[in-house]
Amino acid sequence: MANKKIFIIFVFGCVLFFGANAVSAYNFKDDSGLKATAGGAGYETGDTETVDSKIGFIVSSALSFLGVIFLVLMIYGGFLWMTAAGNEQQIGKARTLIAAAVVGLIVVVSAYAISYFVISKLSGEALK
Numbered sequence: 001m002a003n004k005k006i007f008i009i010f011v012f013g014c015v016l017f018f019g020a021n022a023v024s025a026y027n028f029k030d031d032s033g034l035k036a037t038a039g040g041a042g043y044e045t046g047d048t049e050t051v052d053s054k055i056g057f058i059v060s061s062a063l064s065f066l067g068v069i070f071l072v073l074m075i076y077g078g079f080l081w082m083t084a085a086g087n088e089q090q091i092g093k094a095r096t097l098i099a100a101a102v103v104g105l106i107v108v109v110s111a112y113a114i115s116y117f118v119i120s121k122l123s124g125e126a127l128k
Contacts, residue, residue, distance in 0.1 A: 009076060013069045059115050066108045073101040 038044075081094035 005076075009069070009072050013065070013072050056119060059112075059119075063108055063112050063115075066104070070101050070105045070108065073097060073104070077101060 077094045077097035080090055080097065084090040084094065
């Protein structure tokens, strides 16, 4: 039963994460207006797609996905707690789930801080 709940949470997180990326209000492939504005403001408009920027995008996307999973776990834990109706076993389960989600968030934020520091020191660029 627990594996089924974890699977449902994972699928829901995937739908939220990848669904939000699929629905875009702007076509980024045709960025001539953006380049013209940036050039007029004095910024470099050349191709800045480097290995570092690709790695930064991948790390940022992965950490964003983990943030979505944290949000789903917190909502699920809160739902369990609110619907416990005095059942101590269910309240304990909800507390454990929320505590695990908070520890996971601390790990994710720490991973982001470490990767931000390392990449910025190695390449001089920040994660974008």
